[in-house]
Amino acid sequence: MSDGRFAILDPAAGISGDMLLGALLAAGAPVEPLRDLPARLGFPDVSVQVRPVDRCGIRATKVDVIMPDGRQEHPSVSAEDGPQAHHHHHSGDEAAHHHIGELIERIERAPLSSPVRERAIRAFRLLGEAEGRVHGVPAAEVALHELGAADAMVDIVGTLEGFEGLGVDRVYNWPVAVGTGWVRAAHGVIPVPAPATAVLLEGIELGPNGPVTGEATTPTGAALLRVLSSGAPPSRWRAVAAGAWGAGGRNPGGYPNALRLILAEPAAEAGEVVLISTDVDDLSPEYLDPLRDALFAAGALDVQVWATQMKKGRTGFRIEMTVPPPEADRVSETLFRHSTTAGLRRQTVERVTLARRELQVDAGDGMRVRVKVLDAPDGPRVKPEYDDVALVASRTGRPAHEVARDLHNRAIRLVSPDTATRSVIPNKES
Structure with a gap:
């Protein structure tokens, strides 16, 4: 989308695929593509139900994947009566019907846009690699039972199509609650977060659990975060719509078991930019062009480099760039990574443009x-x-x-x- 809108996920009660999908629909993502999504993915007898629910006095949207016999994916059993509905994947379980490799083949054949297809395949590969790492089996051999496979496919592909339908440029998230206690899996009860979930959450900022008990974040939710999120949101932003909630499977009553999705836009005043500059005297000139390219790719509006004389008579370079405020941290990190500088200067200035x-x-x-x-x-x-x-x-x-x-x-x-x-x-x- 050209207007720079982005989404912020608030997983204070955790995150799962159905919570994220429900939040997207509540935010205005079109529901029509979701209706025929199971058939497009090779599950013609599976249906999707979308309904409003109450979570601690908050109106939220619940998405259920329903088999022909009426079965739904049931919430996992937890010693703490945990909040989320969730399918745990199995490694080499002959009773399971669909392996990760087969699900990826279905995605490759399905009529999806290229960005959705690529991200969906990446999400399932991440799921397979995480479960395979935990159980010591190849990722492609990780298997899901019939309902779990349909549920995961709808959650992941539906979420990716939902973001595409909303047209947001980026997705960010606040710290993630993982829950506490124990959850029942194929081979018994395991501690929260489940081992595969913990693997998928590597590199993602986690937050306090607050009143959340049981399993709050599922492997599917964690995989979607890995595929979608750019990390913490920019320091300044303006909410466009902040009332979208996607419901989890349980309703504990003491807190809203739901994921909040906020549509936002950069909050900088018109003409406001960040001026970032640094001086270096130990960077070879031949590396200036790739540095400039990297800074532009990170979001810089302009990049200037000129020669200067530094201490002890050394010839150096001043590198200066103007940057939109939401991209200042990303451009600063790029400058540190691609140059020899040990520090930089940042100031907010007014830019007048025609x-x-x-x-x-x-x-x-x-x-x-x-x-x-x-x-x-x-x-x-x-x-x-x-x-x-x-x-x-x-x-x-x-x-x-x-x-x-x-x-x-x-x-x-x-x-x-x-x-x-x-x-x-x-x-x-x-």
């Missing part, structure tokens, strides 16, 4: 060139995109400066016919 837009201009022979347009006080200013100009010049054999001049003049006539006369670049002969 309104800008882009149009496409016919360059002849079926070619079109992107042109940037700035709405200046004295009239529009245009500049053809250099890469497009170079491509036209290469294909036609004309000098690049002539191509740029002609496209500039065509663009001016398109955006402001009244000012075209004084804005046109003359030919060298005139």
Whole structure:
């Protein structure tokens, strides 16, 4: 989505696939693709039920995957009467019907968008690797019973399609509650978090459990976090919608067993950016280009490098960049990783910019060139995109400066016919 919206997950009561899917539907993700999702994934007799429920006085959305005989995935039995409905995966269990490898093949064949397919496959591979690491078996041999397989497929693929439907740019999460006590698995009771869940949560910030008892975070929920989340949210943001809750399987009554999803946008004031700078005297100049590329990839708006003289007469470089506030931490980390600096300076500054837009201009022979347009006080200013100009010049054999001049003049006539006369670049002969 081009407006920069992102999602923040609040797993204070844990996270599972059905909680996340319910929260997405409550946030406005389209429900229609979910209706036929089981059939698209090779489970034509499985249905999905979506219903409103109450969790400690809060309206939440509950999603259930239902088999033809009416069976649903039941909550795991816990010594603490834990909150989440959850299927534990089995390693090499002959009674199980579907192996991870088979489920991945179904995803590869299903009519899904490429981003959803790639992330779903990654999520199932993470699940298989975690269970395989715990049980000492190959990931592809990890198996789920019939209902557990359908439930996991709907939860994971449905969640990924839900985020795609909402069009958020990024997903962040606050610290995750994992729960306490014990949970029943195929081979007996095991401590919370379940071993595979603990593996999947490696690298994810965990938080206090508060009143949560039993299993709060499931392997499916943890795998989705690994695939989706960029970690902690930016320090400043503005809530667009904060009332979306996805319900877990149980209703303990003492706290809302639900996952909250917040749609947000950057909170920086118009024109506000972070100026980040540093000085280095031990970085070889040949590494400046890859450093600049990495900073742009991390979110920098502009990057400037110039030579400077440092202490003891050493020649060094000042590296300075302007960055949107939500990306300041990511760009700072990139600067530390890709340069030799030991420290940097950051300050928030005001940036005044002209309104800008882009149009496409016919360059002849079926070619079109992107042109940037700035709405200046004295009239529009245009500049053809250099890469497009170079491509036209290469294909036609004309000098690049002539191509740029002609496209500039065509663009001016398109955006402001009244000012075209004084804005046109003359030919060298005139």
